[in-house]
Each structure stands twice: as structure tokens, then as C-alpha cells.
Amino acid sequence: MNESHFFTLLWTGLIFVLHLAVAARAVLRPHREPASRMAWIVVILSVPLLGVIAYLLLGETNIGKRRAHAALQAIAQIPPITETPGWDAVAALSSVPDDYDHLFRVGHSVNGFAPVGGNLATLTKDSDAAIDAIIADIDAATSTVHLLYYIWLADHNGLKMVEALRRAASRGVTCRAMADGLGSRAMIDSPHWQSMKEAGVHLAVALPIGNLFVRALKGRIDLRNHRKITVIDNRITYCGSQNCADPAFLVKARYAPWVDILLRFEGPIVRQNQRLFAADWMAEVDEDLSDLLLAPIDPPSSHGFPAQVIGTGPTIRNSAMPEVFESLIYGARKHLFITTPYYVPDESMQEALCACARRGVETTIIFPARNDSFVVGAASRSYYRDLLEAGVRIHEYHGGLLHAKTLTLDGEVTLIGSANMDRRSFDLNYENNILLHDPSTTAALRARQEAFLAESRPVTLEAVNTWPIGIRFRNNLIAMIGPVL
Template identity: 25%
Template sequence: MATLFYIMYAVSTLWAIFSIILYGSRPARSIGWLLIVIIFPIIGVVFYVLFGINRKKFKFFTLNFNAKRKLYDLRHKSDNREKFTYKYDVEKFKRIGKLLQKSSGFPSVQGNKLELLKDGKTTFNEIFEAFSKAKKFIHIQYYILEEGELLDKLISLFTEKIKNGIEIRILYDAIGSSGWKNKAVKKLENLGAKTYPILPLKLGSILSTLNYRNHRKIAIIDGVMAFAGGVNVSDKYIKSKSDLGVWDDLHVKIEGPAVDHLHRIFIKDYYFASNEVLLTNQFYLPFQKEKGNSIVQIVAGGPDLKYLSILHQYLTMINSAEDSIYIENPYFIPNKALLEALKMAVLSGIDVKIMVPKNNDSKIAKHSMFANFEDLLQAGVKICVLKDTFSHSKLIIIDEEIASIGSGNFDYRSFEYNYEVNILINDTIIAKNLSNDFKNSLENCEILDYESFKNRPLSTKLLEGCAKIFSPLL
């Protein structure tokens, strides 16, 4: 028995090492996976098969996973509503906008009305009020639909709307919403709601879908109003359910041309989950009207795209900054390019502040985050650690002129594996509003000191180093 185990260990480990060397996309990640495979017999190989294989290199993955989405893009190209496309008059805005249009597919559009939603209660009050006024349809997709007060209210509201002839379509991530009971799903389906899991775990496709999750949070009402950001349907955003307390997060209410682009993201995901091509006519995509003065660019990211759009967004924002860069993120685990960009920015005299929570829902993520801080502090980046609040916000502001709110974290998953969506806002009033909130939050932060931080206990450094090995999984 022991001999069989050693043979299995040797064969599987050698195969994994060969695969990592041959197909690894980046040296740092490859080294991390090599360590995991070697240190953890068999289990390390299993983790690599599930979460580490670069499936884009394999023909079967391209055919089974991406072909349908790419075929959809060819058949249903957006006209991008040229009337509303913003013509840049500032060079740095132009650079960001043109790059992201080619990387992600959507141009910047003007004429949007935005409302910042800065906590869970406000967010869901606005969302439920909008749902109650729907006249044609409600389309939602969330990474997490979790049992509790909010989901009960959502189901009750949808039940009433369905009885009044309103179409309801629901997308949810198969893993993120795994706790959503089948009873609730069946109830809505029996009433007439269209309800589909995204990337369900099926025997024939589990290896090509398990590591790729839909992390988006989008709600569309009648094709003329949208909500997007970082808030999931979970009671943790409205009441304390753990030691982390009530989670803080940001969401945006949108009216205007950008709604069309957000809706097209939903429609594509819905087609991918349901095989139903029903939503590309004017009933679902009405012609938009100008509602306000904000310029918005929707940034979609996902493994089916040719480029790493979320990474491109964050990098080009950092590289375009002239005065300040403010980042707030609960999973700040950037790659080498982002770390160097931040160090270059602060060394050139730009005010760079990064805000992260002291406590986290993932201890591995927390230690992996802190493993990067010593180099950043040495360069002059200010690391601000929220003492009493768990902020789940994914926010970046440059020069108090451009801001991004959405679902994309500063980590490998958001850059390469997850389907994400960010709202890039070119509006000085909103950017300054968010900047003021960021500065006010500094009063609740511990500002790390380089000398003190580098002298933290050896045991802490070891924990951080071990967690950093696992950063490809995060």
C-alpha cells in the first residue's frame, strides 16, 4: 500500500511540475504552485488541478468554456450608442478610456445620473423601492444570494411583481450562492421567474468551471435604471452576524446610457446560463436618454476576454495619476506590476494611500495582504488599517477626479478568474465626495510605521510568508 502511495505521489507530482513549467503564465505564480505541489503531497496536486491549471492553454477549455460567449459577441455586437459616447478633452482621461474600450468593450458615455449608496441599508432601500416601481421586468445577478431577512423580502417582493405580470430573471453564482435553498428557487420558478445558476458544478464540466466564478452584482429595472457595485444579497450588510460587525460597502444607482452597457453584460451572462436568446430587442434594450452630467465607463472583466481588463484598469489609473491615489480594498493582493506601479507613483511625489481592514473574513487573505506592505511602506506608500470596521468596498480614486466602484478586488482572482464589473466614474463632484469619505475614514485607521512594521515578530512574518505562497488561490 505504501509503495502504491509513493508511486502515485511521484507520478502526480512530476506531472504537475511538468505542467507548471510548460504552461505557467508567470514565474511568480509558477514558483508558488511548485511549492504547494512539493510541500503538500497529493493534496497539492489536487489543488493545482482544481485551481491552478492554465486552462486557456487547452483546446477543450477554449471550445467548451469560451466558445459560446465569443459566438454571442459576434452575433450581438453592441452599437455602443454613438450619440452618448464621450469625446475626451483631457489627455489622461482619453488614455484610460481608449485602453478600457479596447480591453473591455465599452466606451465612456456621458449623460448619466449617479447616486452613491454608501451602506447596506441605504443600498437595499433604494433597490427594493426601484423593484416595487418596475413596470416591465427586473433582472438581477449576484455572487451571493444568502438566506436571511433581505432574501425573504426579495422573494416576497418578486412574488407580488410576478402576480402583476412583471418578468423576473435571476442569475446567481453556483458556489457563492450555494446556501440558497432549493425550496426558495422552486417557489420562484413555479411562479414564473426565470432562475439560473452561473457556472454550475456538473460532473462533465467541473474541472473547467470550478475555478471561474461570476462575482458580479447587477440589478436592472425596465432597462432604464441599474444598480451595481460590491454589495451582495446578504444580511451581513445590514446587521452584525460575526465579529466583523456590519459590513461596509459601496454601490451605485445609475440612470442614463451606461445602463444599456450594464444590461448587455447581464444579457450575455443570462444567455450563457440559460441558452435563451430573448433579450436583444427594444423591449429589453430601450433607447436611453440623458439623465445627468456624469461620464461613466463600464469595465467588464472575465476569463473569456482576450485581455485582463480589471488589471488594465487599475494599472492605467495608477500610471495616469498626477497628484493622489486612494485605494480601499479588503483583498489587496496585487501582482508585481501593480506593486511596482504604486512604488513608482509614490517615489515620483504622488500621495498614495491604501486602506484595508484590520480584521478580515479570510485569515489567509489578511496575512497575504500584509506580506506586501513592508516594501510599499519603505517606498513611502501610506498603509491605513481600519481598526473597527470591515470595509468590503472596492474603491480607487485618482487626483480626486476619477473614481472606480465595483466588484473587482486587487487580487489574482479578480484579474484572471472571476467575471467582474466596475463602474469607472469621470465626475469631479462624485470623486471629491468619495475622497472626503476616504479622508474621514482615516480617523478610524492606524497608519502603519515602516520602522515598527519591519520589526514585527518573526512568527508574524512566517505566517505572512506562508499565506503569500497561497496567493494564487485567493
Template identity: 30%
Template structure:
């Protein structure tokens, strides 16, 4: 067509100028040399496609804020005096003793404004059935507010059961707010279910709605957090979304192993603050108010906890720094559970250095994959880890989905953060950090129990991997940063 013949040269020049702008942008981002080279090659040798992939996956949103207010800012705004008080205390303690716990508390406090709370009671759930039964009991007792935030909420049997409670409570005057991730929850919940929630008075919002013109370009950045806060007094967080598969394994798996937390006490206020920040960032009203932070019930149980948030536009990749700090400073044992294992160079080096220095490092990941590509890519990291003496296991009873790290039996972190680049750099995540042998003891016991359902990967077994499989794994590793 004549008009296309006229337009085509102009499109070429426009794209050429666009590539120059992208090149300058990439060079100014100061990313690691290998990352910079990879993006430049993608843009130059994959015309149009490479540029589109970079816009969705490579733009450094750390310098271009995605959301209006990060939880870290909320904490600083409303907990300023407490933050300063704790910083001064930790500085005094650090000068007197070489305390790994104090260092970890300081790292999290300084990088994400996460104060340490002391009066808390927690219950851990390792299967969905008991978790949802307890959650239903707590939801039934709600009198003022129910706040739910999930990466995935399915309108299946358990989703409908919880949904009925939400609708009934909303009709009775309880303020119910529900927040879903726009990408994670895509096609997981029926339009009818959402309509019924809204008609009952439940407020429903999406974090970075994929159908919104302004936020659709940010599809690569997901809210992976799982939070429930009831009346500002009881909260849940961890690795489980809402879906039948967490109870019975679903159609694909015979069993689903995960870890979730129920907490009462002072830490509930921190989880409430995260939810309210995410609600505001999703187009909801700014509802930071004292009525959402009632005086916590005294549980009379000394349990130090920090609530740690991280995201692509955070000032620091706090969760990655937390994992690195715990692994690098371990003295005796490192226990890791993660369904996916795609570490960046710093985490991999920390694991190798820790193992080579005599620390017992144990990693359990799923042996029954729900996503083949991340499972294949994980294998490309095993050779050097095995050589360094890291113990690697595949859980084979069913799908393995917990995200946990325990170091030396006295510091642990559990939450939504996988040990992969996506969780460290691209998604909004939330973990709780627990201090003390008492709380860690149960997590260590569960780890030992999980080992009984595992197959250990040995160097001999790894070396038998076929050439086509190694080649396939290596090819897919090139997209590891966005998996």
C-alpha cells in the same frame, strides 16, 4: 488485496505520464518564472495533491475559454459602429494633447470594447440600509423585466423581502431572471426559497453550477459581479451582495461599510449587456434583443462612464491593467479602498514607483478581518510599501468592504474588483469608471470621512510584528495566487 497489488503499479505509471503532461503544459503557458517553478515544485513534491491543486487553480483558462460568450464579444457584436467611431475620435484627440483621461478611455475601450457613455446620473450608497430601501422602490415600479446577478444572495430578512417582490412581479407577468454564482451562493440560500421563486415563475440559474459535472471542475473561477437591471432603464452595481449583514453588520460585525451605485442613463445598456451575456453563459437562452435595450431616458447630466468587465478567460486582464495605468500615471494623489490587499508584482511596483515619485498614495483596508488568511498575507506586502512612503490604514469601525480607486480627483473606478490576484486573474468582475471632478468629489469626501475611523500603520508598528506572526504570514503567502 491481490487485485490492488496488480493495479498499483499501473496507477503509478499512469500518474507518472500525467505529471509529464502537466509539466509540458506548465512550461508552454509562458507564465512568470517564479510561478512556473512554484507549480512544478508543487506537482513534484506534493504527489497527487499538487496535481489536483494545479488542475483547479493553475490551468491557464485564458487559452481555454470557460464561457460561451464574453461581454466584450457582446459589446463588439452589437456596438461595432460606435466602437470604431470612438476609437477614431480618441486617436485624433491623443495626437493633439497628452491627456491621461483619453489614455484611460482608450485602454478600456481597446481591451474590453467598453464604449464611453456621456448622459448618466449616479447615486452612491455607502451603507446597505439606504441602498436596499431605494432598490426596493425601483423593483416595485418594474413593469417588464427584472434582471438580478449576485455572487451571494442570502434568504435572510432582506433576501426574503426582495424575494417577495420578485415572486409577486413574476406572477403579474414581469419577466424575472435571477443569476447566482455557484460557489459564492453555496449554502447561502434555502432550497425552499429557490423552489418558491421558481414556482412563482422566476427563472433561476447558477453561473458555473458546482453540482454540474461539466462545470464543477471550474470551482476556482467565480462570478463576483453584482448587477440589477430594471426595465432596461435603472441599474445597480458595486460591492454589496444581498444579505442582512450589509444593513446591520450581521452576527460578526457591529457595522458594515461598503460602496454601491445606482445609475440611470446610457450606461444601463452596458450593464444589461453584461447580464445577458452571463445569463447565456449559465445555460440560459441567448436573449440579446432590442427590447432589452430601450431608448435611455434623457437625464441631461454630462457624466462620462465606462463599464469594465474582466475574467480569467478574457483576452486581457482589463481591470488589472486599468488599476496599473491609473496608479502609474497619477500626478498628485492615489486613493485606494479594498477589503483585501494581495497585489501581484506589477501593481505593487506601480504603487511603490508612484509614491517614490512624489505622489501621495493612500490605502485603506479592513482592520476587522472576515477571513484571517488574506489579512495575514496582506501584511507581507507592507514592508516595501511603507519604505516607499505609501500610507496604509486599517478601518476599525466595522468590516470594510468597498472597492474603489480615485486618482488625482478626476478619475475613479468603483465596483466588485478587490485589489488582489483573485479579482485580477481568477474571478469575473465588473467596475464602473467615472470621469470628472464633480463625480469624484463625493468619493474623495467619503474617503476622508473613512480615514477618521482608521488606525494608521507606521513602520515602527509594523516592525514590532512578532517572529511567529511574520513566519505564519510568509507561509500563507505561498498560496496568495488563489486566495
């Protein structure tokens, strides 16, 4: 055997051992569905070297040891909410009807936030009205303003927010603003970001990217903070799908308008959202917000409703978000109405929706007709046939990109927030939602869902059966990629 042949065999053997080692890692990795493990093993073993590199970069929900430690340390540092002065009065109003208590127990298991009573909510008219409402509250703020956005654009609404923060800081209000390092990179790199800093606004970047190569070695780049949190004066908070941007959404203007939804809350629920913001802030900034979190709470409204913040992410309990969705789906008895822009479910969620319709629950889902992600749009449509055969009503929205993430059930319970019904929201993103029990607020959300329905077209099983074989093949093939994520 000559030397060249020897080194060729040695190199081949090392590559083979490397592939087996990475495949074994994929098998042993916790919190993976069997389909996901199998998909990754196929990729690793069938695509020499590239499969290994793909797995090391994208195969594990790894945010990096330092960041994971900082996130968990921040949560541990936050004082228990029960230590807040006046919290006993809140606990006395925190009852949830027995029929829905089990749903809030699932939410409680995620962050330790129990449902709190005495809350009030107002549904904003549209995206522009939502930004205007936030700015009005910022202009009236007297102590603190906290903002966290996944996407913050330097457009009309984005710059209005910049100026509102500058005004608030100039009159002595403590303003803290955080934006995701990827979703808001253009704003972070712009002069507007620096202008806020110069005006006295405290700024932070959530999950900064920095050097791409170094960042990739420390953890997945595509694990993002997708939350949208606003907390003002420790007494007002907002929750929904609204980023800090115009409906025209210039970075993806061809899909405009982007149609979002936002609720304005007052009451004890604000303190839970404040804690979620504080955990994200303290993970990135060396600043203890405990004193703010322990400020005395205003008496809750005796006419308010119970609600609960649910914050999920890669350093929170695994499978938390899909468990919340599935519990709500199985909890429906009469009506279930969902709007979501991105639908790439795991098997148990798809089965839960089918079972919901089969047991006689009127089950309706609205998706956008044109999705800004071709891959997600195609994958979503691969699930249409099974849903329709089970009796789920599917509509596609034609009035723009329906970005609202809403779920209402039985005219009494609402889930609203940032989480989509896809694997990215399930496993990779930090998300924030609020679960509430209130017939009045749920009726307002249901009316908005019906307005979305009026601008949508039904998708029938007959229509799906006429899709060309090439379209069906493409959709199903793309959906097969889902478990690899």
C-alpha cells in the same frame, strides 16, 4: 530481478514520468508569471502525487470547454451597442478629457465598451439604504428587472428582495434573477428560490456546481461569478460591492458589520451593464435577449458625465483587471485613494503603488483590520513594509469589515465595482466595475473614503518593524502561496 521488484520499479518510473509531464505542462501553460510557474513546479516535484492532483484541480484557469464555449458564444450573439436606436446622440456626448483618455482606452480594450456620456449617479447612504433603493426601483419597474449576485442570503434584506421580485412578476414585469452557484447556494436550495419561480420570476444559476467530482474533472470549482449587477427597465443600474444581504452578514457574523458601497446610475451606461448581464444570462439560459438590448435609448443628460463598464473574467482577455488598476495607479498625479478588503497583488501592481508614492502622489490605502480570510489578511500584511517605505499611507478600518472596493484619483476619476486587488479577482472571478470621470461624483466617493478613514487607524513603519519574527515569517510564507493560485 523478482516480479515484485520489477513492478515497483515500473510504478516508480511511471510516477516520475507523470510528474515530469505535469511539470512540463506547468512550464508551457500560457499567461503565467515565472514566479507562478516556479512555485507550481516545486509543488509538483516535491509532493508526490498530491502535487500533481493539486495542479490538475487548481493550477489552471479552466472553466471547462462547454462553459467557455457558451460564454464566448453568448458574447458573439449580442448585437453591437452602436446598433441601438438613438446611440448617435450618446456618442456625441462621450468625450473624456485628454488627460484621462488613455485610462478609458484600457477599459475599451477589455469588452469593447467605449466611454459613454450623459450619465448621472447617486451614492447610496449605506448597505440597508442601497437595498431599499433597489427595491423602490423594482416596485416602480414597468418592463424588466435583472439581478445578478455572487452572494444572496435568506436574511432580512435578501428576503425583502425576494418579495420585491415576486411583486414585480405578479404585475407583469419580466424579472430575471441569477445567483452564483457557490456563493448563493443556500438561497438557491431554499424554498424562497422556488417561491420566486412559482411567482413567475425567471431564475438561473451562474456556474452551477452539481456533482463535485464530475465538476472538478470539467474545470475549476473555485472559478466564480463575483459580479453584482442590477438593471431595471433598461434605464437604471447599480454598481458597487453590495451583495444581497444584511450588513450583519450572518454567514460570517463575527466580522460584521460588512461595510459596502453602491452607486445608482441613470444614462447610457445602463446599456453597457445590461449587455454584461445578458452575456452571463445567455451563457446559462437558452434565451436571446437581443431585442431588449436593441430597444431605443432615452436621450442622455446634457449635464451628465462619461463612464464605462469594465467586465472581466476567465473567458475575457487575460490580465485585464490588473491592467486597469495599474493604469489608474500610474495615471495619478496628485492623489490616489483606494479601499479594498483583499490585497494580494502581483509584483507589477505592488511596484506601481510604490512608484506612485515615490513620485510625490499622496497615496492612501485602507484595509480591514480584521479580515474574514485569515490567509488573505496575512498575505496583505506581508506587503505593508515595502508600501510604507515607499511613502504609501496605510490605514486599517476598525468599524467592521470594510468590503467596499473603491479607487479615486486626482479628485476627478472613480473606479467602483466588485473587483478586489487580489489574484482571485485578477484571474479567477467574473467581475464588473464602472470607470467614470466626474468631479462631483468623485467628490462624493472621496468623502465616503474619508469617512472610512475616520474609523481607521494608521499603520506605521515603526509598528511593522516591531512585529514578532514569527508573525513576519507567517505572513511572508503565506504570501509565497499567492503565485500558486
